[in-house]
Amino acid sequence: MSGLTARDVEQAAANLAPVVSRTPALSALCLDQAARWPVVCKAESLQRTGSFKFRGAYHHASSLPARERENGLVGASSGNHAQALALAGRLLEVPATVVIPADAPSPKVEGVRALGGRVVTYQRGADDRDALVAEIAAREGQAVVPSANSRHIMAGAGTAALELLADHPEIGTLVVPVGGGGLAAGTAVIAKHLNPAVKVYGVEPEQGADTLLSLKCGQRIALPDPPVTIADGLGHLCPAPLAWAVNSTLLDGVVAVTDRHITTAMAFAFRHLKVVAEPSGACALAAVLAGLVPHESGTIGVMISGGGVDLPTFHRLITDTTARKEPARA
Numbered sequence: 001m002s003g004l005t006a007r008d009v010e011q012a013a014a015n016l017a018p019v020v021s022r023t024p025a026l027s028a029l030c031l032d033q034a035a036r037w038p039v040v041c042k043a044e045s046l047q048r049t050g051s052f053k054f055r056g057a058y059h060h061a062s063s064l065p066a067r068e069r070e071n072g073l074v075g076a077s078s079g080n081h082a083q084a085l086a087l088a089g090r091l092l093e094v095p096a097t098v099v100i101p102a103d104a105p106s107p108k109v110e111g112v113r114a115l116g117g118r119v120v121t122y123q124r125g126a127d128d129r130d131a132l133v134a135e136i137a138a139r140e141g142q143a144v145v146p147s148a149n150s151r152h153i154m155a156g157a158g159t160a161a162l163e164l165l166a167d168h169p170e171i172g173t174l175v176v177p178v179g180g181g182g183l184a185a186g187t188a189v190i191a192k193h194l195n196p197a198v199k200v201y202g203v204e205p206e207q208g209a210d211t212l213l214s215l216k217c218g219q220r221i222a223l224p225d226p227p228v229t230i231a232d233g234l235g236h237l238c239p240a241p242l243a244w245a246v247n248s249t250l251l252d253g254v255v256a257v258t259d260r261h262i263t264t265a266m267a268f269a270f271r272h273l274k275v276v277a278e279p280s281g282a283c284a285l286a287a288v289l290a291g292l293v294p295h296e297s298g299t300i301g302v303m304i305s306g307g308g309v310d311l312p313t314f315h316r317l318i319t320d321t322t323a324r325k326e327p328a329r330a
Contacts, residue, residue, distance in 0.1 A: 003151060004151050004154050004155060004185060004189050004242070004246055005189065005193075006189055006190050006194075008151060008155035008158075008189075009158040009159060009162055009189060009190040009193075010162070010190075011155070012055070012059045012155040012156045012158065012159050013159045013162055013163075015059055015062060015063070016055055016058065016059055016156060016159055019048075019058055019091060020047065020048065020054065020055055020058075020159070021047055022163055023043050023044050023046045023047050023160070023163070024042075024043050025040045025041065025042055025043070025167050025168060025301075026040065026041045026043050026273045026275065027039065027040050027041070028272045030272050031268070031273070034268070034289055035288050035289060035291075035300060036291075037295055037300050038170075038299040038300065039288060039299065039300045039301075040164070040167075040168050040171070040299055040300075040302070041269070041273060041275070041285060041301075041303075041304050042160055042161075042163070042164045042301065042302065042303050043273075043275050043304050044160055044281070044303060044304060044305050045275055045276060045281055045304050045305070045306055045307030046275070046307070047160075048087060049080070049083040049084050049087050049111065049115075050080070050083065050111070050306055050307045050308050051080040051083070051084065051233075051306030051307070051308060052157055052160050052183060052303070052305050053077075053080040053081045053147070053157075053306070054084040054087060054088070055084075055156040055157055055160060056081075056084070056150070056152065056153035056155075056156035056157045056182060056186075057075075057081060057084035057085045057087075057088045057145055057153070057156070058084070058087070058088040058091065058156065059153070059155060059156030059159075060145050060146075060150050060152035060153050060156065061085070061089070061143070061145055062088070062092060063152050064143055068143045069092065069094050069143045070094060071094075071141035071142050071143075072089065072094050072095035072097060072140065072141075072142040072143070073085055073089050073092075073096045073142055073143055073144075073145050074096070074097040074098070074099070074133055074136050074137050074140070074142040074143070074144055074145070075097075075098060075099070075144060075145040075146060075147060076098070076099040076100075076129040076130060076132070076133045076147065077098055077099070077147050078101055078104055078108075078232050078233050078235060079100060079104045079105055079108025079112075079232070079233065080108065080233055080280075080306050080308055081098075081147040082098035082104075082109075082112045082117065082119075083108060083111040083112050083115065083117075083308070085098055085145055086098060086111070086112045086115035086116060086117030087115050088145070089115075089116070090115050095116075095118065095142075096115075096116070096117045096118065097120060097136055097140075097142060098112050098117050098118070098119055098120070099120045099121075099122055099129050099132050099133050099136070100112070100119055100121055100122070101122060101123070101124045101129075101232075102121040102122065102123055102124075103124065103232075104121075104232070105232065105278075105308060105309060105310055105313065106310055107310045108308045111308070120132065124226045124235075125226040146180075147179075147180055148179065148181055148182035148240035148242075148243050149180065149182075149240035149241055149242050149243065150182075150242065151242065153182050154182045154183075154185045154189075154242065154243060154246070155186055156186070157182045157183040157185075157186040157187070158183075158185070158186020158187055158189060158190045159190075160183070160186075160187070160303065161174060161176075161187035161190050161191055161301075161303070162190050164301050165190070165191060165194050165198075165301070168299055168301060169194075169195075170299050171198060171298055171299045171300070171301040172197070172199065172295065172296065172298025172299060173198070173199045173200075173201065173293065173295045173296075173298065173299075173300045173301065174187055174191050174199070174201070174300075174301045174303070175200075175201050175202075175203060175284040175285075175287060175288055175293050175301065175302050175303065176200070176201075176202055176203070176284055176303040176305070177202070177203050177204070177231075177233075177234055177280055177281070177283040177303065177305050178202035178203060178204050178239075178247070178254060179233055179234040179235075179236050179280065180236050180239065181202075181211060181240050181243030181244060181246075181247050182240065182243050183303065183305060184200070184211075184243065184246075184251060185243040185247050185250075188200045188246060188247065188250035188251055189250065192250055199252040199294070199295070199296075200250065200251055200252055201251065201252055201253050201254065201255060201287070201293050201294070202247065202251050202253070202254040202255075203254070203256070203283045203284045203286070203287040203292075203293075204234055204254060204255075204256050204257075204283070205227065205229040205230075205231040205234055205235075205256065205257060205258075205259070205262065205279075205283065206229070206256040206258050206259075207227045207228050207229040207259075208223070208227030208229050208231065208234050208235050208236065209254070210222065210223050210236055210237060210239055211239045211244075211247060211254050212254040212255070212256055214238075214239055214244065215248065215253075215254055220238055220239050220241065220244050221238065222238035223237045223238070229279075230259050230262060230263070230279040230317065231259075231262060231279040231280040231283055232279070232280065233278065233279075233280030233281070233305075233306060233308075234280045253294070255287050255292040255293060257283055257286040257287050257290060257292065259279075261286040261289070261290045262279045262283055262286045263279070263282075263317045263318060264289060264290075264321050265277070265282040265283070265285040265286035265289055266278075266279065266282045266314070266317055266318055266321070267317075267318040267321045268285070268289060269282060269285060269304065270318060275304060276307045276314060277306070277307055277309075278306050278307055278308045278309040279317070281304050281306035281307055281308075282304065283305075284303050284304070284305070285302050285304060288300055288302055
């Protein structure tokens with residue numbers, strides 16, 4: 001078991017208070033109408049480095065003994081955790097190395113370099129990124145900061161839900177994207193502690209639904225091939241072990257969305273909430289707009305987890321969606 005507790009999330013919130021942004025909870029009448037329930041969206045796309053990932057990366061890194069991090073930090077990521085790790089290293093005044101897919105969106109790679117991080121690329125489906133991270137850590141004496149498989153990472157991620165529930169205690173259902181599962185785990189632990197009646201649902205892209213498959217099988221299952229989806233931040237092959245230990249017992253369910261659901265949500269968020277959401281960051285909203293999330297009472301809380309998308313890609317995706325003129329509810 002992960003041993004993750006609500007106390008861990010509360011301690012993370014205290015540690016993070018001086019460095020994180022308390023992101024807004026956004027609402028709109030047209031969103032309530034589209035979802036047929038009141039909805040509030042936690043805009044973690046407005047967090048430092050553009051995603052919720054900074055919460056976990058900084059909490060984990062700052063919780064390490066100084067001697068363990070003095071040679072630097074290293075971690076693997078599709079982009080958002082990479083930027084978060086680079087900023088954590090900058091704030092803690094230690095070097096940061098990030099192992100990123102060669103095809104990661106350019107804003108994420110540029111963001112790492114702008115923050116002073118060193119970028120090492122790998123080929124999806126061909127290279128073992130975790131082995132590469134372990135090699136760098138051993139050779140250079142750097143401390144590994146996982147993207148999801150850490151109690152401190154999960155606790156830090158859960159602080160976003162802690163803020164949202166403090167601002168909106170009437171929430172009856174929380175919906176979060178699931179990649180490695182750290183955000184879902186931290187959210188589920190703190191939400192069930194504050195109100196056991198709250199339902200927590202995870203959302204994955206259809207082509208990367210490893211947690212959904214694992215729940216159906218009753219154990220961690222790895223996908224045979226790297227997922228092909230626009231939601232690059234959720235393209236995990238298998239749930240992180242520590243996150244799985246939480247999510248397999250506390251999540252009320254996981255649903256899968258199509259790329260079309262995702263682009264519809266991106267366009268909706270931009271048009272009505274004035275927020276830029278990357279495909280991965282829009283997945284939770286996509287599931288709500290598509291009517292895929294069970295809900296019985298109260299407000300629906302949605303995590304817009306990140307906004308790391310370049311302008312040409314964003315324009316192409318939402319233009320294709322608006323040209324189809326498809327309804328918000330599929």
